[in-house]
Structures are given as structure tokens and as C-alpha cells.
Amino acid sequence: MKSFFILLFCCCFTLSYGQKGLRTTNIQAQRKYDAASQALSYDAYERAIAELQGAIKLDPEFAAAYQRIGDVNRILKRYQAAAQAYKKVLEINPEFDQRTYYGLGQSEFYSGNYSEALRHLKKYQAWPNQTEANKLLVSKDIIDCEFSIEAIKKPVVFNPKNLGPEVNSSQGEYLPVVTADEETLIFTRRTNDNEDFFSSKRHNNRWTKATYLSPNINTPTFNEGAQCISPDGMYLFFTGCNRPDGAGKCDIYVCKREGKDWSKPFNLGPQINSRNWESQPSVSANGRTLYFVSDRAGGFGGEDIWKTELQGSGSWSTPVNLGPNINTRYNEYAPFIHHDDNTLYFASDGWPGFGNEDLFFSKKDDAGNFAKSVNIGYPINSPGEEKGLTVSSDGRKAYFSSSMAGGYGGMDIYSFELPQSLRPDLVTYVKGKVIDSDTRETLSANVKITSLKNDIVAFEELTDAETGEFLAIMQAGKTFGLSVEREGYLFHSENFSLTKPNAANKPFQLLIPLKKIKVGGMVVLKNIFFETNKFGLMPESKAELLELINFLELNPTVAIEIGGHTDDVGDDKFNLTLSENRAKTVYDFLVNNKIEAARLTFKGYGETKPVAANTTEDGRQQNRRTEFKIVKQ
Secondary structure (H helix, E strand, O other): HHHHHHHHHHHHOOOOOOOOOOOOHHHHHHHHHHHHHHHHHHHHHHHHHHHHHHHHHHHHOHHHHHHHHHHHHHHOHHHHHHHHHHHHHHHOOOOOOOHHHHHHHHHHOOOOHHHHHHHHHHHHHOOOOOOOOHHHHHHHHHHHHHHHHOOOOOOOOOEEEEEOOEEEEEEEOEEOOOOOOOOOEEEEEEEOOOEEEEEEEEEEEOOOOOEEOOOOOOOOOOOOOEEEEEEOOEEEEEEEEEOOOOOOOOEEEEEEEOOEOOOOOEOOOOOOOOOOOEEEEEEOOOOOOOEEOOOOOOOHHHHHEEEEEEEEOOOOOOOOOOOOOOOOOOEEEEEEOOOOOOOOEEEEEOOOOOOOEEEEEEEOOOOOOOOOOEEEEOOOOOOOOEEEEEOOOOOOEEEEOOOOOOOOOOOEEEEEOOOHHHOOOOOOEEEEEEEEOHHHHHHOEEEEEEOOOOEEEEEEEOOOOOOOOEEEEEEOOOOEEEEOOOOOOOOOOEEEEOOOOOOOOEEEEEEEEEEEEOOOEEEEEOOOHHHHHHOOOOOOHHHHHHHHHHHHHHHHOOOEEEEOOOOOOOOOHHHHHHHHHHHHHHHHHHHHOOHHHHEEEEEOOOOOOOOOOOOOHOOOOHOEEEEEEEEEE
């Protein structure tokens, strides 16, 4: 939007100039000026500047030529050169044209000279007979200047580190994304006007030489870019433009990692992709909410950020605009929803900022709505262009692309430690590998992680077919249950209580051996909960009990014994009775949910079969358990 007004401005500079400097009496200078006009008619900017430089050499008082040099340099984003040319115009004739003040003010703004920019923009604003469009434009620029002057007084800590020649090149690299374990980086590289994906792996805390991602995704004909990756690295959502199966200029696609390569891309379909422009997807940690950018009807301006939800049928819901706390009448780009599912980072040229595009963030309130956007501050944001911010799962490190000085060429990818005030809510991840307990071979198995308080599935996915690995995000302040199941095997369960301070400070690493179904096989149900000294099931037990029901339904010939166990605290007889009542409570739940009673028995063992020493709280907690044993296969 802003560039449209800039170009419109430049195309109008032949109108209503003041008298002095409008024309030249030097015929050769006028010819060069006219030649520059001809060059500009087909966007030959460098040739136009050369002709104009020749004109002012012949007539140093030719203000119109200086004006045009300023306008062309402004189009080319050579703001310091543009400012010098505009100042020369004002030196020759301060009343030459009101737009000189606007061009100078904007050039100074994009050079970071905010105080001078504000002075010249206000000079332009005071000129009479402004169009409404110009009033709106200069008002926005003045707000930006005033914001920048104050924000610079309160800098945030910022120490960006270029990711180096292994990632960056003389081409443009941008829109970086990392997996939750920060072991894989995927980014877009522009080479000869073609955008493709490249990937780098972390080894010994350094990034390896970036490689071409996959011929299944990248093409020599079409542009691929503006991507996001699911936290576990299994799904890549990206933007593909002008493809034969596309609905519009650019559509959103998804592909899945299959071993060491990627599947062919799949167009997400007409519910998301339209005849308009859809781009820059970002997927939530659980894979069920997709944020993206579109210029479709119903927005607030140019490009807006929208979201859509994955339905139970596998389709996506009708996209919803994120509203005026995120979107403006200008453009919003590159959304990144952090793994906490509460913090959104994005770029915008509409909210008050320091330059071309700035980085912003917003957090959800208690009702799930995003609060008013906040500029992440100076000097992270600069007069240049910043976009594509990604934040690590622990919230400490940010990755972004910038055209700051000192890079390898074009835009480069940088990382920096994110100031505390800009960090998302705390999350951690669990990274596991599933194997056969006997052969130690890796297994493909279904992994489900459920928030036990509300029974909401936070993650469900098959482990990697080759490695047996999985990775899932968990938010601090919650308790999660994990279940792993595969046909022919006993299921496995784990519990993660992240409600205590610092409980989510480090990731969980698991090796999960699945046991084949056979008589005597036993599973500890780690997500069955009772109140102290009572035997009524707590609501958090529901998810685990449903997994047990599912197991029994998938294996209709299996019969089990449900065993209850306690620690050694208290009276032996009381503990024996308590353990039997707890086992019976689980038995009753299964029977009430249509599992045949003939397949079920229950028994209380009290404190007689400890699995850990009762000398510590952790040991006693392990001994207070419910388990089941296969008694018939």
C-alpha cells in the first residue's frame, strides 16, 4: 500500500512546480532531462539517473532535475542519496514544490533520521489543498516518526548473530523456521528471481552447509517460499505460486516428511485457497490451527492475517480475520504462532514503526482473543526491513531475516537472544523413540498426548517410519498424559506434570520399549488418579481409561487383571482395602463402558509389591499405582 502512494507521488512530479528551477535555458541540459523522462517510461532507472546527472552538470541550478534524481533514488530505496538531492532542490528554491518536503521527509525517515524527517513531513502537511489520500499518508508517516523518536529512548537488548556462510549467501535468504528441538532449519532462498527451500542441520552447536530441500517440493519453474514447519519437523506448509493446480496466484500447500525425503505437495483446497493471494502459513503446535496471509475480500486493507481450524472430517473451517488488533489498512506479513499457542509474531507496515516493515507481537487474552499489537522495539526493528521472526520453543532465541549492513548480500538470516519482555509463555517438548522391547528395532506407532484437565488432544501422530522418533510440544502449567500404541503390542503411558515452577525448563527425552501382547505382560497406568486415601476416580483419569477401553476393543480375545497398589504409609490392612477398592473402581468403569465382565478381574495388593524404595516421595509415588496384566490372550 505504501509503495503504491510513493510511486503515484513520483509519477506526478511534473505538475505545479514553482517558477525557479522548473526549466533550464541550457538546451543540452533540457535534452538530457527529456531523455531521462523517456528512460523512466520503461523503468530504466539507472539510465535516467545518468541522464539527470548530466543535466545538472550542465546547469547546476536545474531544480527539476535534482527533484527527479531524488524521486528515482527513493524508488530504488537509496534514501541517503535521495535526501541529498531533495536538499539541493530546497537550496535552489525552497518553494519549488511541496512534494519536495514529503520526499525529503520520507527519505530521512527511512535513513533513521527521525527528528529531521518529522520536521519536513510537518512542513509538507501544513501545505494547503492536500488530497485526502495524501493527508492520510503523511499522517501515518508523522505517527511513525513520533513513535520512533520516543522508542529509541528505550532500546531493548539486541545482539544479532549472522548464521554465517553455511546458511547465508550473496543471494537473499529469509523466512527461517526451526523445529522445536532447534536441530533443523528451513528457509527460503531467492536465486535469479526463483524462490526455493534450503535446509541446514545443527551439528556441534553450528549450522551445517545448507542443502537443497527436495525436488519433490522445489521446482525450476515456480516459486516456493514463505513456509512453516510443524514442531516435530514432520509437516511443511508452504506457499506455491502459479502452479497448475493452484486456485489463484499463490496457494498454500502441505507435504509430509517420509524418511529422508518429502512427499509431493498437496494443495489445501478451496476452503483456504481462493482466486486471491494466499501465502505465509504458520501452524499451531497441535497442527489444528493454521494462520496465513491473504488479500481476500473482508479484510482491513492490503494483506491481512487470517486463521482456519482443522475439523474432525479433515477439512479446514472458513477462514476468520484476526481483527483490528492485528490487521491494519496497510499490510501484515509473515505470521508465526509460537508453540505456546498464545503468542503471535508478525511483520507489518501499518502499525507505528521504524521503517519499511517492523516486527510485532500480540498475546491472547483469557477469552482467546489477540490483544493490541506491540512493536518489539529498537534496535531489533530498524529503518530497514525486518520480517520472518521465528522463536525457539523455549522462547529464548529468535531467528529473523534482515538487510542490515555487514551481511553476505541481500537479506540474511540472524539469531539473537530474545529479551524477557518479548518472550512467549513457557513450553517444553518431549522427544522420544519407540522400539520393540525384545528386538530393539525401531517401531512406527501412534503417539497421543492429551491435556488431562480438559481431555483435549495436544498431539497425535505416527512416529517416523524409519527412526521411530516423535517430538511434541507441551505448555507449562498443565498436566499431560502420553500414550503410545501399536497393533499387536501393549500400549505405553507416561505422565508429565508441568504445574510446578521450573517444571518445563528442560525437554524430556524418552526411549519407549513396547512389549508384544502375551500372557503375563503388564502395563502401569500412569494417568489413573485418585484423591489421597480415597478410591473415586479423578476427572484427569478419563483419557487413560479411554485408551484402555480402546485397547480392549482392538484385542477382543484379551482378558486382563486390574491391580491396585499403595505405598507403605499407614495401616497395612487399610492399604490393602484401599488398593482393592481402587482396582474395583477401574473395573466398574470398564464394565459400565461395555467391556465384558468375563474379560476382567481385579485385585488389591496393598503395599506388598513395591517397584521402588518407600524412603523417598518419588519412590512412594511410583508405588501408588494402578496397572493391568494380561491373563489370557
